[in-house]
Amino acid sequence: MLPLKTLWIIFRKEWCDALRDKRSLRMAFLPPVYFAAVFVASVLFIIHLKNTSTASVSEPLQLPVYGAEHLPAMMDWLEEKGIRVKPAGEDAYAQVEQKKLDYALIIPAEAADQFATGESATVWLVHDATNNKIQGSLGFIRQQLWSWNGRMGSLRLLARGISPSVVNPVYVREMNIASDEKMGLMVMLSLPMFLVLLAFIGSVGFSADMTAGERERRSLESLLITPATSLAIIGGKWLTSLAITLLVLLLEVLLLAIAFAYVPFNELGLRVNVSIADLLVIFVMLVPLAVLAIALQLSIAIFARSFKDAQTYIGLLVxxxxxxxxxxxxxxxxxxxxxxxxxxxxxxxxxxxxxxxxGFSWWPLAQFWIVSLPLTIGMLLFTARQLRKPKIVYGV
Structure with a gap:
């Protein structure tokens, strides 16, 4: 039978030690701040890219063209679609190569005769694929060229008495059944990873210090000569790490609640409807994982010879x-x-x-506890049995 009074005493002792370790406290509570900041910065960066792209598309694109007089119908189409055609010299290819032009359209002289006789004319869209700044504009120009190409092909078929549908046996229309909330998840795919990772590493430093750290400082022996049982000692340390991890998770939940309230997801055309109640449910879902992760940390750290070794071993758990x-x-x-x-x-x-x-379902939460509790109890019992072995206490 685990003496609860002894367990409470050990917990208070470890909790006071943890509060005195200001450096470890800072290291424990900084990750949720970093994660929330990275999430907000990522969303704002996506919004900035979208606004920049919209602004660039709203302004007329300029397309340098050499040989525009050979295909005037194409030039009229591009002008109609908002692309401003400007003349380019014979050295258009060299200008793109020397980065004087971002891109250029080169139309050979024979293209006029080929187009008039119904043949396929070859035109060259010259660009540097490594220049990421032009990909948006280049994609729009490429799309309009293909649109004009498809329109001319249909007109040629009609002129020969052939329906354009002959070359298109199937028309594919897409229907997106994803809700606005599901589409909103696309901009926050990293959140589940951050939250689960926090539950797993929230108190790594404290778990290492309460086991390998005490062993290194030779303060473990003084704790073992008390009437407290090994299970009570390990249980008190486990409760301390669990309390710190839950506080770290709670801080992350509060920061995310603020982020969801003020980040303008609507500028991306998305409806992200995550309330504080939803985040609290996520917090409850992560508690069984934290319970299991801390027991695993203590089980591994008990075998480390020093605090530094314990941090290395536990760090691999990531x-x-x-x-x-x-x-x-x-x-x-x-x-x-x-x-x-x-x-x-x-x-x-x-x-x-x-x-x-x-939506929230109780059955997955029950499944988490059904799996986590036996594993946690088994790891704590295993760690408690190791606690009084000479090899663990004295390193011999």
Whole structure:
């Protein structure tokens, strides 16, 4: 039977030690601030790119053309679509190569005769594909050239008494059934990863300090000679790390609530409807993961000879949640009911579902606890058994 009074005493002792370690506290509470700042900065950057792109498209694009007189019908089409055609010299290719021009359209002299006789005329759109600044304008020009090409092809078929639909046996029309909330998730794909990662590493420094750190400072022996049981000692340390992790997660939830309230998602044409209640549900969903992650941290850190070694070992645990995180990032639509039985993978999937407004269900939360509790208890019992071994206490 675990003595609750002893457990409370150990928890208070470790909690006071944690509060005195100002540097570790700063390191624990800075990641949620960084994550929230990165998220807001990313969304604002996307908005800036969209506004810049809209401003550039609203202004007439200028297209340097050499040989415009050979295909006047094409030039009229481009002018009609808002592209201002300006003459370019014979050295248009060289000017693009020397970066004097961003792009140029070169129409050979034989293109006029080929077009008049119904043959295919070759024109050259010269550009530097490594110049990312022109991709938006270049894509618009390329689209208008293909539109004119398709229109002329249809007119040629009609002139020969052939319906243009002959060359288009199937017309494909797309219908997007994704809700506005699901489309809004496209600009915040990193959020589930950040939240799950915080639950996994929220108190890494404290877990390492309460095990390997005390062993290195030789303060573990004085704790072991007290009447407290090994399980009470490990339980008190586990509760301290859990409390810190939950505070870190709560801070992240509050920062995200502020971000969702003030970031202008509507400028992207998206409706992101994530309330503080939704974020609190996500917080509740991440609690079982934090419970399990801290037990795993203590189980690994107890074998480290020094605080630095413990941080290194526990730091490698970051790769455990990264595997399912990347799986869900590269397969955003993948979801199976058995995901909920796998720690981290199920949490990642459920956080994403909650962010897109799919609603809250008690069964996934029960599944998380069904998996996390036995694993956590097993790891804590294992760590408690290791605590009084001479190899752990004295390093022999």
């Amino acid at each position: 790769f455990i949640p990264m595997i399912p995180m990347f799986y869900t990032l590269f397969n955003p639509g993948a979801y199976e009911p058995w995901f909920n039985w796998i720690p981290v993978l199920g949490h990642q999937a459920m956080v994403k579902e909650l962010l897109i407004g799919s």
